[in-house]
Amino acid sequence: MSTSCSVHLIYGPQGAGKTTHARALAARTGGVRFSIDEWMVTLYGPDLPETPDLAWVLQRVGRCHEQIWSLTRDLLQQGTPVILDLGFMRAEDRRAARQRAEACGAHPTFHFVDAPVGERRARVLRRNEDRGETFSLVVPPALFDFMETQYEPPSPAERAEAHGAAHA
Template sequence: MERTPKLFFLCGKMAAGKSTLARMLAEQGDAILLASDEWLGRLYPVEIVDIPAFMKYSTRLNETLTPHICTLLGRGLSVVLDFPGNTRRQRAWFRQLLDASGVDHELHVIDASDAVCKRQLHARSAGFPEGTRWTTDAEFDAITAYFDPPSPDEGFTIIRHEAGAGGQE
């Protein structure tokens, strides 16, 4: 029986619950999960010190993985990308993958207020060592300033999720 591959990707503010949702989608869809935080953490453990460095190394990672992801999709395997899709530029990479592979897709958008995200960020960061990156309200605010939710003209099939007090983490 031939499988119909699908590309799943996500959009949501920091600590909205994207990684939790990505794991759930991968399990439910019998899909391969690729997570940018894992790749970047292993490839560039000390280089990502600010937002420009994150953009530099995440762009390099995306360019490197593009042919691999297209091969997986071309072989009938669904892929869940736990990569940020929080700006038009980031989502343009997803569009490139779709155009190259011709597969169906779902863009899962987690709608969450800043207060919910900060609460989840604090809970997630509680056990981290002092000075761990991307854990403070100021860092959340700096990163969230770039957040640009998807619009209809981008042409994605959007599935919305509401994050709340008991929402995804």
């Protein structure tokens, strides 16, 4: 399948530089980028309960993923590359994304983005303050710590297949 029908799956822990990598890849390929944080903040940020629970968040993330994959199918049918910055925090998420990309008739290309945990934490805290180009939402230190427990690093096989892996 040609590069024009490719879907790029960006994954790594929080604060690693996934969105920055996704933006650069979209500019380089002429592709369309989807970043889950932007979707969540735009669609559900105003409705965020005072104390949101994980089930509330995951339900809405699932809705966003369904719509994003629907648009991904349409774009791929038109020959437009797609860059998905959707987290893919767990190995199962990455396996499911591969299957969905292949079901769309696309060749999935994985991009693993990583940096040392101290550097990532500092980036997230700095992003909270600066609210620059890649800022979508405030990530308090407790949320950063919680998300670290949810992330599954790639297996050696996943790392070996990662194309254009970026270690920011």
